[in-house]
Amino acid sequence: MLSIRNLYKHFGNLIAVNNLSLTVDPGETVVIMGPSGCGKSTTIRTINRLIEPDSGSVIFDGVDITNLGEDELRSMRKRIGYVFQHFNLINRLSAVENIMLGLVMSGQSKEEAYDKAMAAMTKVGLEHLQDQKPGELSGGQQQRVGIARALAFEPELMLWDEPTASLDPMLVREVLVVMEELAKYRAATMVVVTHEIAFALHVADRIVLMEKGTIVESGIPNQVFVNPASHVGRQYKELIEYQLSTSARTLAGNRVA
Numbered sequence: 001m002l003s004i005r006n007l008y009k010h011f012g013n014l015i016a017v018n019n020l021s022l023t024v025d026p027g028e029t030v031v032i033m034g035p036s037g038c039g040k041s042t043t044i045r046t047i048n049r050l051i052e053p054d055s056g057s058v059i060f061d062g063v064d065i066t067n068l069g070e071d072e073l074r075s076m077r078k079r080i081g082y083v084f085q086h087f088n089l090i091n092r093l094s095a096v097e098n099i100m101l102g103l104v105m106s107g108q109s110k111e112e113a114y115d116k117a118m119a120a121m122t123k124v125g126l127e128h129l130q131d132q133k134p135g136e137l138s139g140g141q142q143q144r145v146g147i148a149r150a151l152a153f154e155p156e157l158m159l160w161d162e163p164t165a166s167l168d169p170m171l172v173r174e175v176l177v178v179m180e181e182l183a184k185y186r187a188a189t190m191v192v193v194t195h196e197i198a199f200a201l202h203v204a205d206r207i208v209l210m211e212k213g214t215i216v217e218s219g220i221p222n223q224v225f226v227n228p229a230s231h232v233g234r235q236y237k238e239l240i241e242y243q244l245s246t247s248a249r250t251l252a253g254n255r256v257a
Ligand SMILES: Nc1ncnc2c1ncn2[C@@H]1O[C@H](COP(=O)(O)OP(=O)(O)O)[C@@H](O)[C@H]1O
Pocket: 011, 014, 015, 016, 034, 035, 036, 037, 038, 039, 040, 041, 042, 043
């Protein structure tokens, strides 16, 4: 479905993505993790050429996206949904209008766009809030509108770049729940950049760990987090063990007290 081959991207002297290759199967949910600055966003943004790679190929459904002309790229992008860390909603438009905008701009009638937008709003559980402006919604609800905006195109591939990173911790869960539902029904193939370890453990078919612009380890969650082969993998394992043991000790202590 998606095959990234020998991808490179430099910014001046800095190599942000260094000979990265990754294949994602149809319906698969791949979670990319790694320390800040290791090249996760650059990698995910080169897939639909929000960032132009220096070299390498991105084959999607048999087509090399890096070779497409402007018009072909535009139609290709309709097949690839993208959810940003910052939701980038338009404040003067209602939730449903935010979702309709891209559909209408790509040539659909208002009626058709409205129906698709409402179907997408329903998928994220927000159909009752269609007329609210972004400012009247919580951060979690705004991000769910952002997700619905991507879903409305019925994408074959969904790219997520830290979709919960700018949310208040209390609002993270509602967004993860929506993501988990989408992954479960395999409506789209998903490539997710996130720091949410519990989500990765529970939802990922495969976890890909990056360091310094390249993939250092990849495998099922139980392998990567239980028996890691890389430095980054061992750091995640220690973090999980710390979180589990401190939670367990605290809960046990509270019970005694
Ligand atoms: N537009 C840019 N100009 C210069 N350097 C950049 C640019 N975008 C990213 N970088 C650098 O490339 C590296 C990888 O960045 P990024 O892909 O955003 O990492 P991550 O998403 O894993 O935190 C970082 O060192 C970052 O500072």
